[in-house]
Amino acid sequence: MDRTLAADLARLPDLLDATRRAAAEALATLDERAVVPPAPKQRDPEPLPEQGLGTERALAAFRERWEPRLSASAGPRYLGFVTGGATPAALAGDWLTAAHDQNSNSSMDGGGQDLERETVGWLRELFGLSDAHTGTFVSGATMSNTTGLAIAREWLGERLGVSPAEDGAAALGPVRVLSGAPHSSIAKALSFLGLGRSSLVRVPTLPGREAVDPAALDRALSDTPGPAVVVANAGTVNTVDFDDLPAIAALRPRHDFWLHTDAAFGAFAALSPDHAHLAAGLDASDSVCVDLHKWLNVPYDSAVQFTRRRDLQARVFQNAAAYLGPLGEHPDLVHLTPENSHRLRALAAWFTLRAYGREGHREIVERNIAGARALGAALEEDPAFTLLAPVRLNVVCFTLAEDPDPARLTALREAVSAEVFVTPTVHEGTAGLRAAFSNWRTTQADVRRAARALRTAAREIA
Numbered sequence: 045m046d047r048t049l050a051a052d053l054a055r056l057p058d059l060l061d062a063t064r065r066a067a068a069e070a071l072a073t074l075d076e077r078a079v080v081p082p083a084p085k086q087r088d089p090e091p092l093p094e095q096g097l098g099t100e101r102a103l104a105a106f107r108e109r110w111e112p113r114l115s116a117s118a119g120p121r122y123l124g125f126v127t128g129g130a131t132p133a134a135l136a137g138d139w140l141t142a143a144h145d146q147n148s149n150s151s152m153d154g155g156g157q158d159l160e161r162e163t164v165g166w167l168r169e170l171f172g173l174s175d176a177h178t179g180t181f182v183s184g185a186t187m188s189n190t191t192g193l194a195i196a197r198e199w200l201g202e203r204l205g206v207s208p209a210e211d212g213a214a215a216l217g218p219v220r221v222l223s224g225a226p227h228s229s230i231a232k233a234l235s236f237l238g239l240g241r242s243s244l245v246r247v248p249t250l251p252g253r254e255a256v257d258p259a260a261l262d263r264a265l266s267d268t269p270g271p272a273v274v275v276a277n278a279g280t281v282n283t284v285d286f287d288d289l290p291a292i293a294a295l296r297p298r299h300d301f302w303l304h305t306d307a308a309f310g311a312f313a314a315l316s317p318d319h320a321h322l323a324a325g326l327d328a329s330d331s332v333c334v335d336l337h338k339w340l341n342v343p344y345d346s347a348v349q350f351t352r353r354r355d356l357q358a359r360v361f362q363n364a365a366a367y368l369g370p371l372g373e374h375p376d377l378v379h380l381t382p383e384n385s386h387r388l389r390a391l392a393a394w395f396t397l398r399a400y401g402r403e404g405h406r407e408i409v410e411r412n413i414a415g416a417r418a419l420g421a422a423l424e425e426d427p428a429f430t431l432l433a434p435v436r437l438n439v440v441c442f443t444l445a446e447d448p449d450p451a452r453l454t455a456l457r458e459a460v461s462a463e464v465f466v467t468p469t470v471h472e473g474t475a476g477l478r479a480a481f482s483n484w485r486t487t488q489a490d491v492r493r494a495a496r497a498l499r500t501a502a503r504e505i506a
Contacts, residue, residue, distance in 0.1 A: 074119035078462040120485035124467035128341040137395030149378035160390035185308040185335040188349040190233035192331030203271040213238035223275035224256025254285035265299040279310020283433035289325030305329040312339040342392040412481035422495040428502035443476035463497035
């Protein structure tokens with residue numbers, strides 16, 4: 045064994061303790077650190093070391109060279125994108141995921157698979173899905189949407205008497221994928237799956253909304269005969285608008301379509317009694333996307349996909365090799381996603397669900413919703429700002445009241461980046477900013493701090 049490697053093995057408990065202290069210090073200073081630090085002067089990459097210096101010196105080099113450049117994305121005022129953090133239990137689970145280093149895809153080493161299935165069952169219950177749905181962990185919402193649409197592609201083939209998994213996507217002929225306000229990952233998935241971005245048909249939305257107009261969807265489904273795919277939204281990125289899932293499902297007696305619902309973070313509305321109606325009808329979906337490194341607050345990367353047609357899922361992703369488990373009635377996970385290598389992502393989710401239960405995660409969701417509403421109210425009261433949409437759940441979509449051009453919004457965003465991070469957007473042709481609340485640490489004090497920073501910056505750039 046390499047001498048440096050052998051020395052690290054001998055000192056492993058001490059090295060892990062040093063790493064623990066570094067992690068604890070990073071988390072303890074989240075409130076004081078710049079949410080997004082200023083960009084440093086560009087430095088050339090260092091060459092690969094010929095002789096290693098060991099973990100202790102590597103840790104020191106990381107803390108000196110790279111840690112100061114990392115954002116405080118684990119903290120309470122990183123409101124860009126839709127970014128959660130890692131609850132204490134989720135962080136513990138993630139550390140143990142690396143320590144045990146399982147490839148949890150095969151029943152020949154089945155503990156990881158069984159843990160994942162138990163966790164998927166808990167998540168299914170959390171989101172109000174029936175036992176008809178089975179699920180598997182994937183890396184994020186993009187891969188969850190891609191997996192769901194791959195199953196939909198095979199369903200189209202089943203309806204047409206072909207198998208895209210065997211014969212290729214071209215066997216389907218022209219395909220229509222209908223959606224009102226699809227996330228960008230939908231077009232990416234269609235490109236990846238060989239269906240093409242041009243197969244995505246935008247359906248009119250309700251006036252002033254991002255929710256699809258059910259009557260317009262009815263007409264669009266009537267325009268061309270044959271089976272189709274409908275992508276519904278349970279929480280759009282800009283305004284957290286929800287399609288009327290029961291109304292979409294009610295179109296099935298007249299039209300033949302697969303219903304895929306992108307509920308990346310909107311599914312968590314089911315945890316709040318006051319907002320559960322927004323996700324009503326989710327169980328009617330044929331496939332569902334839920335991102336877990338958003339509102340479940342587990343570390344990147346983690347998501348889950350659900351479907352009612354595991355048989356079609358296995359037809360798409362089955363992997364024939366002597367060293368892999370059989371397909372069987374209950375396929376190994378290796379037969380259910382694009383991944384052959386599948387880290388035990390479920391452990392972090394298992395830990396946080398076991399540690400805090402439904403009630404603990406309901407409290408996070410409702411506190412985040414309250415924070416979004418408080419920031420929305422504060423900006424609405426300030427003449428420098430205007431809301432671009434109502435605060436429906438956990439996202440505040442806003443802009444400058446006067447001259448909201450992208451350059452001024454960029455200046456505003458950069459001016460507040462030490463205190464709060466928000467991301468740019470365009471809503472109904474108007475440039476704006478988004479503040480998304482999904483971190484378990486965020487409190488009303490953080491809301492006040494964010495609002496104060498935005499108000500100050502708006503006056504400075506006026």
